[in-house]
Amino acid sequence: MTGETEGRFTAALAIARRDLVEFVRDRRTLFVTLLLPMVTYPIVALSSALGLRTAVSDLEAKAASSSLAVAVSGADAVPFVDRLRAVAETPPRTGPAAADWPATLEIEALPAEVAARALATGVADIWVEAAAGTVATLDGDGTATLAARLSPSRVAEPRAERHWEALVRAVSADALRRRATGAGLAKGFLEPLRVVVEEGPAVVAAATSIGPTLAGSILVLLAVLTLTGAFYPAIDAIAGEKERGTIETLLMAPCSAGQIVLGKFLAVFAVTLATLAANGLSIALTAAAAVRLLPAGMSMALADPGGGSVVTLVAFAGLAALAAATCLAVTTASKSGKEAQNTLTPVILLVSALAGTSMLPGLRDNPWLALVPFAGQIVVSRAALVGPGVDGAAALPVALLLGLSLLSALALTWLLLKGTAVMLTDEDILFRGPDAATRGLARPAPRRLPTVAQGWLPAVAGLALVWYVQGIAPGNLLLAIPLHQTVVVLLPLAAMLWWQRVDRARTLGLVAAGSPGRVLASLVGAGLVGAGLFVVSAALLLALQGTDVSPAVRSLSQRLIGLIREHPWWVSAALMALVPAVAEELLYRGWVLSAFAGERPGHSRAAAAVVAQAVLFAVAHLLPERIPATLALGLAAGILRLATGSIVPAIVLHAVHNAMPLVLLALAGEDIQPGLADLATGTRLPPGVLPVALVMIACGGALVAVTVWRRPPDRPSPR
Amino acid sequence: MIEVRDLVKHYRGGDGGTVRAVDGVSFAVQPGEMVGLLGANGAGKTTTLRVLATLLRPTAGSARVGGCDAVTDPVGVRRRLGYVSATTGVPDRLTPREILDSFGRLHGLPEPARAARVERLIGQLGLATCADRPAGRLSSGQRQRVSVGRALVHDPPALVLDEPTSALDVIGACDLLDLLATLRAEGRAILLSTHRLHEIEHRCDRFVVIHGGRVVAAGTRAELVGAGGDLEDAFFAAVAGAGVP
Known part of the structure; x- marks a missing residue:
């Protein structure tokens, strides 16, 4: 190491050391770095798991529960209700009628106006008008016609209609049996063939993995929270120095602006890395707990969780460097913490949107997206975790994607730090007056x-x-x-x-x-x-x-x-x-x-x-x-x-x-x-x-x- | 030790025009000498000192400290100069000891010389009772002393202070000026700007009066004041006679 290089790093490390001590003593930094990730992931996981369980439970309940309330009016209401109830006592055990048979069946004979009100309020699922002679026709050799209306409150519920059809099929079958008996036909006349299905050996269904789907969302959240880790340190690093009146003393240090920026960057990068580490730890712990909360038949299995995690951490270290450099560059021109916050907040939102592009169908499998800052790291990590080309992940080898992503992050970080060093010593920016922040928006002199x-x-x-x-x-x-x-x-x-x-x-x-x-x-x-x-x-x-x-x-x-x-x-x-x-x-x-x-x-x-x-x-x-x-x-x-x-x-x-x-x-x-x-x-x-x-x-x-x-x-x- | 020659500094004004903040200023400060740079607000004092401190690049002319040019050898100037600006603050979350130590590191002072230097400054600046208290809890006077200590940590032969007493009460200002007198006695060249003339009238060896970016008077108190009156009268006379807006 040459003397110049050694001196460069001595100054940069001295600045980084001093800034790190300051950051660590700032409670906002500690909150964002450690507490926020430790709280965010469990809350997201708990609410997601509970939501998932509730959704699955609702689906199961919907699939299992079934009821049908039938209101019957008309001249033959009472005998027809009796016939329906008689049929309902022996529900079908096989065939489509059995599959659609309601678990509970309520059948009432009501005056027409009461039945209409019951249907309108959803008390009855179906209102049937049984005209005079309906039952007699069933027992005779004609065809009885029933006028049935479905409740408007159950229109979206197709099961009521299926239940009613099953009931009608059962009543028809009962009428057929009665007619066959009346005609002196044997019971087997109407059933020439019966199939008995025996249960085979138990087969355990493979668990459905939500890991690949979840990985993308978690990675976007990880990118945004990692970026957030750089927020307060970056504001404090340069805009904070200006607000406290300490920037001039720092610029008087016997080193170049580049070395000062390097020191600032190292400190912000260290805090951002710590945020990434805290996020990674929280994700690992949360995932371990969340697996137990998943409904039966679901898992969070990934193609390569071990290797994928290592690739994710390496790729996101590049993102952390880029986040630190971006936040520093954006806040360098600010005179105060408040001004820096106002400038940085929309940038954070824009960058978060950029990270979100890695999830867009049609774009997320594009390997060149690995070069895009804040989206590339997600593309690389997703390919490493779920497997290249799987579930919309980029299809190139993970090592190549990782290389592209790191190269892009390092090049952009270097450019941003160079720009920051130029801005740091720009006289107009360093010593501008209070009105200068909006000077660019004023109509200038010719x-x-x-x-x-x-x-x-x-x-x-x-x-x-x-x-x-x-x-x-x-x-x-x-x-x-x-x-x-x-x-x-x-x-x-x-x-x-x-x-x-x-x-x-x-x-x-x-x-x-x-x-x-x-x-x-x-x-x-x-x-x-x-x-x-x-x-x-x-x-x-x-x-x-x-x-x-x-x-x-x-x-x-x-x-x-x-x-x-x-x-x-x-x-x-x-x-x-x-x-x-x-x-x-x-x-x-x-x-x-x-x-x-x-x-x-x-x-x-x-x-x-x-x-x-x-x-x-x-x-x-x-x-x-x-x-x-x-x-x-x-x-x-x-x-x-x-x-x-x-x-x-x-x-x-x-x-x-x-x-x-x-x-x-x-x-x-x-x-x-x-x-x-x-x-x-x-x-x-x-x-x-x-x-x-x-x-x-x-x-x-x-x-x-x-x-x-x-x-x-x-x-x-x-x- | 400090030498400013034909210094010119122009910058862009809010309306896009050019402001001539400093327009051909020349003066020098020798080792063991304390010079007061006098002028009203906007006279060009701070700009001159910022050029000396390598924070601004001169439009023309030169500013040198210990033989090093502020443009061609800024790092050399910074190694030889301690600078306390009018708006100098100290990091609230660090203690005076940590602040001095961090700047010692920045200047490349090795251990154990750095620790010894920090301890000596803490004693010399009267900061022993608050050396391990966060700077945010210090009084204005104590904070200003920390600032001066930070400027002295690398033991520079020259010291530039821009209105160092403006935020201090009478006692604090008096203490600080006594400290500067001690530093002058150690052989340092000291240049300080102020518009509180009475505070430095009898403490500085020489004075440079600037107005409208130009030197309108320079000399010892006796040379400026003459037989009667005080420095304030001489200052007003120099400014009025300059004919500069």
């Missing part, structure tokens, strides 16, 4: 470009708005596309342009890319790149996925075909190409990229800005199959915007890219109609088009490069 944070805002707001638009958008693309572009793209952009009084021309790139000759060349180059890029992206999609696209992409294709077929070409071109190109380029390559790149960015910042806005742009298109194509489009348009300084070439590139399905259709002619859907999304290409596309990209790129070669530098505006 300036050239938006900040990086303001660059994120319309893109993230647009992502959220996508969901709302999907709910209200009409199926007709003629209306849906303008609505989508207005709500998701233009509204957030317009709001930001009004709120943040930036230099609009500079931010959105509303400038010409040089002399008329340069402008023309850059536009032609952009168009060539856009056309070629569509074809190459389509070829890439074909290579990766073939023609087996998702129903969502297939549906989009069909709707685009409908748009193209039902309207003039210029309407389709405007809706598919022009409108999205103008709106999306203004937002992503205008606002977002300007904010990310800033004024005269260096190579690394420019590259990071282009990639970041392209990722946001691709994600906003939602459909996974479209992400490679939209990412490539975003990257190309971003490079073009920074290289030329103007938004116009990027708009042309985007518009030509989006118009390519129309062009390809026109080239292919009418005889290729069956492949129209494939062409609309680029899942099928005319032969020989790929080499042409590559040449177009090369030529277009060269043309743009020539136009930006020795381009005069931008002159900053006087503002």
